[in-house]
Amino acid sequence: MRPPTIRDVAERAGVSKSLVSLVLRGSEQVRPEKREAVLAAVEELGYRPNAAARSLSERRTRTVGVLLHDMRNPWFVELLDGLNSRLHDNGLRMLLADGHLNRRLGEDLTRTFTELRVDGLIAVGTLPPSEALRAAAAQVPTVVAGAREPTLPHVDVVAGDDQLGARLATEHLIALGHRRIGHIAGDGVVGALRRHSFETVMREHGLLDLTAVERGDLTEEGGYRATVRLLSAPERPTAVLAFNDMSCVGALSAAEELGLRVPRDLSLVGYDNTYVSRLRHLWLTTVDNASHDVGRRAAQCLLDRIADPARPAQVVLTTPTLEIRGTTSPPAGR
Amino acid sequence: MRPPTIRDVAERAGVSKSLVSLVLRGSEQVRPEKREAVLAAVEELGYRPNAAARSLSERRTRTVGVLLHDMRNPWFVELLDGLNSRLHDNGLRMLLADGHLNRRLGEDLTRTFTELRVDGLIAVGTLPPSEALRAAAAQVPTVVAGAREPTLPHVDVVAGDDQLGARLATEHLIALGHRRIGHIAGDGVVGALRRHSFETVMREHGLLDLTAVERGDLTEEGGYRATVRLLSAPERPTAVLAFNDMSCVGALSAAEELGLRVPRDLSLVGYDNTYVSRLRHLWLTTVDNASHDVGRRAAQCLLDRIADPARPAQVVLTTPTLEIRGTTSPPAGR
DNA sequence: GACCAGTTTTGGACCGTTCCAGAACGTACG
DNA sequence: CGTACGTTCTGGAACGGTCCAAAACTGGTC
Incomplete structure (x- = not known):
């Protein structure tokens, strides 16, 4: 009753597990009929790749961790949206963790993320200063989004001006x-x-x-x-x-x-x-x-940094605009 | 320059990798001096267990996936807080995914979570009806929190009355x-x-x-x-x-x-x-x-269901209270 | 039919853990 | 002193993928 593995698929399709792996990763080097057979077997068995096995072998998780300061303050929603769209386009998934929720539990979220071996880390908003984040940033590509601190070596900062x-x-x-x-x-x-x-x-x-x-x-x-x-x-x-x-x-x-x-x-x-x-x-x-833009650019920074972890830290500022609504007018005297 | 593995720790402490594993999982059957040696080696090397390897071997992830409908609507924050605290007490971590953010990308979040092989799934709020969720719920223990639907076999529902x-x-x-x-x-x-x-x-x-x-x-x-x-x-x-x-x-x-x-x-x-x-x-x-309570109870339901996946589906309702503030008074005429 | 160059396919090592069966080491007892 | 039994420790086989070197097929040429 366990979920099917790549070997089950291989057996069903009458090929080797290596071929299944090839098909699943979209190789061109596979004859169409075999490809069909493999895909059919995947379908019939309802096969889903096991992310843990894959990342163990590939030594990367295609996952980035996002540290939020506090969900109760809603300013970051747009930012997250921008972040998510750009990351998704590059085949990365995003995991959220709320620092506020967890700090009460005394848990250190960077720890969770390092154990997960995320490919990158995004700190959203001004987080309480933390030795753990500093240490994590030295190990894994990190970007600060929507805040100006901490400034650490090899950590980019993306925020509004x-x-x-x-x-x-x-x-x-x-x-x-x-x-x-x-x-x-x-x-x-x-x-x-x-x-x-x-x-x-x-x-x-x-x-x-x-x-x-x-x-x-x-x-x-x-x-x-x-x-x-x-x-x-x-x-x-x-x-x-x-x-x-x-x-x-x-x-x-x-x-x-x-x-x-x-x-x-x-x-x-x-x-x-x-x-x-x-x-x-x-x-x-x-x-x-322009939070959506901040998010998108932060994602881009992270992608660039994953590609070249040693590049110098950047500070990217977006240009804010004033949204004039109902709470401003000339003073009463005028 | 790779992160240290359990073998590195073992070598440094002069013991076998199995002993390290034993110590790390808190076994009693280890002599204090060896334990010390292992912990010291862990400290010196900055060793962090690799979650992927662990979950591959243990065949569980100690992780539950939380599906949110839309972060823009802030009612669920308290619920999440309750959920998180109870799950954390039981050694489970929580991964968030926002359906609204991702639906635009056409991505199916239940898919991400099934690939991750989460130990449980919590659907928070009324989600758009989805065949994928139905299918996922048949595979992995699932609880609906803060909503009344979908009603599926073996899926508990926890919500306010x-x-x-x-x-x-x-x-x-x-x-x-x-x-x-x-x-x-x-x-x-x-x-x-x-x-x-x-x-x-x-x-x-x-x-x-x-x-x-x-x-x-x-x-x-x-x-x-x-x-x-x-x-x-x-x-x-x-x-x-x-x-x-x-x-x-x-x-x-x-x-x-x-x-x-x-x-x-x-x-x-x-x-x-x-x-x-x-x-x-x-x-x-x-x-x-009583959203915090809804969250806690949903977590408890999930824990119970993980322990016994076949138990009949429950519906748990919390008792709401009225919070009287400034927007109600007798009508003008009175 | 032998040989060659491509194209497809395959077996097996490896990733970093857990877990189990059994080894090694006492210690107590007849 | 040999044996039995606890306790403590270890080697090796999983777990489910990827990836590489090599094997097995093609089809064409001499």
């Missing part, structure tokens, strides 16, 4: 006439880049004095709290640039709770163009990182 | 004083159950005449359109029970667009208690299916 994105958003607000603008800052290098770019643009317009920054934590709750702090200043901002869509939703709630109408009394800009921002009821103006 | 959930929601609205109540209906058996239960409760209260049902499609967009239709009736409902949180958000937008305040002019109830419903700005009253 955060400096440009934050600039687009800030200039949009300034062009609308806002002068006193707040920022909800995020973590890590990405957080620092967006914040820094925001401040740079404000300085360029001589508005640095009117700038306020509060730290959020990427969640709605964090955005809510940061906004409450921003809005409780004596001179409150008329616009807020949030680190991401989730904290922007938090900002929306804070505004509402304080009796401010968005965008009349307070303009808000999110970041990531997640489906949450696209919910009609929220309809956030937000920065689109 | 949709009848009870819809009843709780409907009775809540009636208790608040609503009489004219609309419903946004969903697809599949789950959709039918919720709708039917809604209608039953309405009938019990003699309100069947005041009932209106419009079909949605699980998305925000579908919920929006269905609500527009519901609200354009001459006598419009004062409350709407949505099939899920996503369509409830759509309903929220529709209400807003038509100038109705929620909950003053229109009460709304969602379903699934997703994080979207928990966003402070939306704060939907919704039915909680």
Whole structure:
């Protein structure tokens, strides 16, 4: 009652197992009638190759491991889509693992992936710094997608251009006439880049004095709290640039709770163009990182790196665009 | 430069490969000093067992495949969390695959999983009917989680009790004083159950005449359109029970667009208690299916079925609760 | 009919584990 | 001292594929 093996197929088709293997891998060197016979036998027996046996012998798995930070934050869905399509085109399958789900269990996902001997590793989003990832990256081709860290030798980074994105958003607000603008800052290098770019643009317009920054934590709750702090200043901002869509939703709630109408009394800009921002009821103006493209390019980087593991590490940045929706308008006074 | 094998470890520790295998699998029958030697060698070489070789030999993979319908709809996150924790406790790893991502590529995920020879399969949510899944379920222990179909021989089903959930929601609205109540209906058996239960409760209260049902499609967009239709009736409902949180958000937008305040002019109830419903700005009253529990129980079912594949198919229903938040109140007239 | 050059086909080694039967080594007992 | 019995350790046969060198077929030429 075991699943049929290549030998069963061979016997049924009246050929050797080697010939079956040849047919299955699409060799040209096989006479049509034998090919037919083999394929017929495969069909009749419902044969499926055993991936474990194959990868043991081939010494590769045609599988790449994808490390997610947290499925609860939906910004990566598009990225994954791009990743998957490009990998699939090259005969690679994708295995997902959620770091957040597993960290609680104290399990190290890179360990699972190394035991699986994945052909490549993609770290999606800013992961907590981990010695294990560093070690894994030294063994197996690795690409960081949608984040800027960690920077490791031979590890490519593919992400949206955060400096440009934050600039687009800030200039949009300034062009609308806002002068006193707040920022909800995020973590890590990405957080620092967006914040820094925001401040740079404000300085360029001589508005640095009117700038306020509060730290959020990427969640709605964090955005809510940061906004409450921003809005409780004596001179409150008329616009807020949030680190991401989730904290922007938090900002929306804070505004509402304080009796401010968005965008009349307070303009808000999110970041990531997640489906949450696209919910009609929220309809956030937000920065689109071209995540699908980030995914595709990350896949390409990985493919290139698998082909030549020693090539120098690259940093690929995609060009973000501003998606203007319902949460920005000129300030009330104008 | 290849990764070290069990033989390398054996040589380094001055023992046979069999002894290494014994130590690694935690046998008691090994003298402490040898054990130490082996573990030291493992450490020094950075040895990691090769999962492919192991599963080829053991004829099992300690891996279960999880088929997701669509990552964009976030209701399953908690479920996955429960699933993962229980599976992990039993030494099984979980591989995710998103059907939506892959269907576009025309790839059949059950195929990937059968080639991988996963020890079990979990279908999460209502998947499009598929001959492949039926065939796979005949080969490998399978459990449906968070959905009611397909019903196949030897396939367990674990889900929230949709009848009870819809009843709780409907009775809540009636208790608040609503009489004219609309419903946004969903697809599949789950959709039918919720709708039917809604209608039953309405009938019990003699309100069947005041009932209106419009079909949605699980998305925000579908919920929006269905609500527009519901609200354009001459006598419009004062409350709407949505099939899920996503369509409830759509309903929220529709209400807003038509100038109705929620909950003053229109009460709304969602379903699934997703994080979207928990966003402070939306704060939907919704039915909680105890998804974490569904996940844990589904995992348990799968474990039981792996132990005894021939046992009769079970249907396990969890008890939902109503999560009352900001989108329900007595109707304006009261 | 022998020989040659291609084209097809095949047997067997190998990939890195597990697992089993039996070997080697005590230790206790008659 | 020989034997029996535990305990600990080992060699080798799987597991189900790939791949290579060589064997077995072709058909054509002299």
